[in-house]
Amino acid sequence: MFDRMVYLDNAASTRLDERVLEAMKPYYFDIYAVATSEFGYSMGIDAKEGLEEARETIASSLGASAEEIVFTSGDTESSNMAIKGVLAALKKKKGEHIIVSKIEDFSVLNTAKTLEKMGYKVDYISVDSEGILNLNELENAITENTALVSIQHANQEIGTLQDLETIANICNEKEVLLHTDATHSYTRVPLDVSKIPVDLISMSAHTIHGPRGVGALYIRDGTPINKWMDGGFQESNRRAGLENIPGTVGFAKAVELTTPEETEFLRSLRDYTIKRIFDEIPHVTLNGNKTQRTPQNANITFHYVEGESMTLHLDMRGFAVSTGSACFSRSLEASHVILGIGGDHERAHGSLRFTFGRYNTIEDVDAIIDAIKEIVEQLRAISPLYEGK
Missing domain, CATH: 3.90.1150.10 (Aspartate Aminotransferase, domain 1)
Structure with missing residues (x-):
């Protein structure tokens, strides 16, 4: 024993890293208001500043701009938002075809299966004996009706990394949007959106010694995406629901500590x-x-x-x-x-x-x-x- x-x-x-908890504490006990603009009261303004500083940290880690980061409740929500939001935005313009790999995590795989039941066409791309995506199969599967490709950066179980740059270039050349679930690679494997033309990235804090129940979705500027959850006008009207400000601050601190x-x-x-x-x-x-x-x-x-x-x-x-x-x-x-x-x-x-x-x-x-x-x-x-x- x-x-x-x-x-x-x-x-x-x-x-959870104790330093992450310390960064979060003020937003539970001292700055616990909702995020308000510069025309609001001081505690709300302070909360807004904490939220936006966290957004800047996450964006910087990807080579992105702060406006391209939407905070969510975690990677499952991020992937649902990416896939369902893009398909809703492109349904009439592009088509009802989506492509995923056979070894995606359930946040992507089960989303695809649900969409399939709703009438969407889904292609599941195979991988080799080590989990590497069949790029020829991917390229041949893309058609003029393909609205989105969703291929994970790293596998949740066997850890295999995909050649995301090549995948992104294939999608870019065929003018198809690419989403990647980077939950198991984020901060551990370099991912720079200024060099790799990926359009949407799911991330989560719970795999890097951050708090549970908070994540983010990177949405490249100009990517068509509909708001998929009704409610308020948070996150620049891209996601409804009260922002988890302690969580986002903790997420950013976890990124800084990696x-x-x-x-x-x-x-x-x-x-x-x-x-x-x-x-x-x-x-x-x-x-x-x-x-x-x-x-x-x-x-x-x-x-x-x-x-x-x-x-x-x-x-x-x-x-x-x-x-x-x-x-x-x-x-x-x-x-x-x-x-x-x-x-x-x-x-x-x-x-x-x-x-x-x-x-x-x-x-x-x-x-x-x-x-x-x-x-x-x-x-x-x-x-x-x-x-x-």
Whole structure:
């Protein structure tokens, strides 16, 4: 038993940084008014200043202008807003065709499935055995009726990074808008909209040691998009609902605290984890591309054992990881991502996702791998699938 809980599921959500909390506190207790213009009362003006300073920080991190950032409740709302808002704006002008990849996160994938039921045509583009998008298939799928392409920057489960610049250039040449879900790459992998012609980007604070329940959508200036949620006139009348000012301030602080040096440290933990496991445990498979992946993700299948059993045994020893996908933790279904890269149900159910964060150490990695070695040996000893291997 480790002397504390070792949390290695940072792709699901991260621990809030205390410095983020300190930045948020004044907007709960001292500057708690709604954001008002310069013609309002002083507390409302101060709240507005905090909101706009946060917007400037998020915009700067992308090479964007502040007017191109809309704050939301998180990546799910951002992706829904991007996809549904653009399709509504272009329905009569462009067409009712949307393209997504087969391994998108549910905020995009299930949005596409809902639109399909409503009569929209959806093409689901395949990926190779490492999760890399089939660019020829994408290019051939785009027609004059295509209103939007939505391809994630990084996969939520196996960490594979897409060649977003090439994808954006394809869409740009064919005059089709591109949305990307950057929830699992934002601040960890460079993304500059002045260099990559992506039109919409979903982001969230909860994966970078920021608060939960706040995110943002980058909307390139001039992108046609309808307001998809009725109510007030917040966010320059692009999103209805009271702004979460403490959350946006915390989001901005989390962005400021994320450094290249920290990202390289996470990469070193990832590489060390992969090396130790492959050196010391037989019958394992790395899921995703070895180098073209997010620095904080290692997803590995341990053959002839169930990932659910491993996670339960690890939990009893004080370790937190996910199996298959965090979104499948209450389901017996195989991961659509592992199946999408050509894996079978055994490979999907035997996978563990390790995602590293600011508060992890090399000692954490050593401890969990030592524990996994024992657990895998015990489980394989009673597995009929492992006999004779």
